[in-house]
Amino acid sequence: MKSSSMLKGLPPEDAPEFFDTIDTLFLILSTTGKIILINRVCRETMGYSSKEAEGKYFLKLLFKSKVHNLIRSLLEEAKEPPYRTTYEDNWQMQNGCERLISFTVASLRDDSGSTINYTVTGLDITRFRKMEEELWDYRTSLEEQIKQRTAELVMSQSRLSGIMETAEDAIISVNSNQQILMFNQGAEKIFSYSADEVLGKSLDLLMPDGFRASHSKHIKNFGESGQTSRRMLERSEILGQRKDGSVFSAEANISQLEIEGEKIYTAILRDVSERKIIENDLRDSLAEKEILLQEVHHRVKNNLQVISSLFTLQGNSTDDPERLALIRESQHRIQSMALIHEKIYQSENLAQINFQHYVRDLVTEIFQSYQTSAVNVRLSFELEAVLLEINRAIPCALILNELTSNALKYAF
Incomplete structure (x- = not known):
């Protein structure tokens, strides 16, 4: 220069x-x-x-x-x-x-x-160099975090893949067009298809004809609901169809996830055919036992009524007031137990009775038998619903019988 x-x-x-x-x-x-x-x-x-x-x-x-x-x-x-x-x-x-x-x-x-x-x-350039160093440190830290997160993601994906492949349940993912995107080993076992046979094909392949329309409607409604997951068709049965054409009962949960603007639906499905058979067998067995138990209670009640009738015949053959009083007390005890069995076999629940109704019927019956000595007495009930098992109901019935009889006998 x-x-x-x-x-x-x-x-x-x-x-x-x-x-x-x-x-x-x-x-x-x-x-x-x-x-x-x-x-x-x-x-x-x-x-x-x-x-x-x-x-x-x-x-x-x-x-x-x-x-x-x-x-x-x-x-x-x-x-x-x-x-x-x-x-x-x-x-x-x-x-x-x-x-x-x-x-x-x-x-x-x-x-x-x-x-x-x-x-x-x-x-x-002091400030700029400091910023460069901070940016470099941040970049280095970010790279380390990315490496760590990448390693964690790879491990997570590996674990997820392992879980999905070892799961006994079928895990199936489809896109919004119902094309199958994922088909795990559990699904292969349940439906008898290999993944290569179904990937890219319609989900209708895995359902019987009569079930496809309702399933498509359910998927559409679920996609528009905004929910992330829910159980499928809780009020109706889910049916699947195997490769050989056989149909089986199933239960499933469905979830949805949006990836790059496309909705992906994933269903976790379980074959419950054997469980349904067992449930039906248990239900039939329980119904038979309920019928049998109702019959037992009915016969016990009838036998107790026979005993009560025998006491009535015995009472008709004597004029001794003390003997008549004993006979009547015995009849009341028998009737209180018979009424328990009557209420049970008439009830839908054979294990319990509504003691509120029982108290009203028993006390009314005892009261009517003491009408001659309790002319000026009136009955009034203030009861709440109480469910009692039979092993508690019978002792309570006997106690109630004694209390009511003694009250009518000695209080008025």
């Missing part, structure tokens, strides 16, 4: 004001490296006043603790074409702190080509 007259030696009075308008660090050095001029940005950045900096050696002022050979070589390099060199280094501030500066040293030459001054222009 050819030097103008104002850069030969000290600049004129208006030169500092001109260089103070420059937004970068700017210095003018003598050929010996002394600072001739330091602009406003450089003064504010490094903390030196013009008086403190000008006349000082550039290397000693801003590189106090450093070996100056490299910086000195920059000045020498600037004397040769292209007459400039760029470098990054820490400049030491007046308070002892350091700032990272990217600076260019250029030589100013006279008409003969001799170097008469140096200019140093610099940019404080």
Whole structure:
């Protein structure tokens, strides 16, 4: 760079004001490296006043603790074409702190080509370098996290694949067009198809004709419901069809997931044919036992009625008041037990009776038998529904019989 007259030696009075308008660090050095001029940005950045900096050696002022050979070589390099060199280094501030500066040293030459001054222009890149380092650390950390998450994902996918392939239940995924996308080993076992035979084909392949329409409607409604999962067709039976055409009962849960704008439906299905057979057998067996138990209670009640009738015949053959009283008490006890069995065989629940209804019937019957001695007595009931098992109901019935009989016999 050819030097103008104002850069030969000290600049004129208006030169500092001109260089103070420059937004970068700017210095003018003598050929010996002394600072001739330091602009406003450089003064504010490094903390030196013009008086403190000008006349000082550039290397000693801003590189106090450093070996100056490299910086000195920059000045020498600037004397040769292209007459400039760029470098990054820490400049030491007046308070002892350091700032990272990217600076260019250029030589100013006279008409003969001799170097008469140096200019140093610099940019404080401390904050940018710190940001670069933070970004680098963040990138490194992010890469490590990505590696870790990738490894976890691979492991998770491996586990998921293992779970899906070892599951006894059928796991089947389809797209919105009901094309099969996934078919695990459990599905192969249940439907007797291999995955290669069904992948890409319609789900209708796995259902009997009469079930396909209702299933398609269910899938459509589920897709529009906004639910993520639910049990399929809770109120009706689900049917599947094997490769050989045989139909079996099943239960299934369905879920939906949107992947890249496409809905994927996944069903977990279980063959419950054997369970249905067992349930039906148990239901039939239970019905038979209920009928048998009803018959037992009915016969017990009839036998107790026979015993009560025998007591009535015995009472008709005697006029002894004490004997008649004993016979009547015995009849009441028998009737209280007979009424229990009657209520049970008439009930849908053979294990329990509603004791509220029983109390009303038993007390009314005892009361009617004591009408002659309790003419001015009226019955009033305040009862709540209580369910009692038979092993509790019979003792309670006998106690209730005694309490009611004694009350009617001795209280009025």
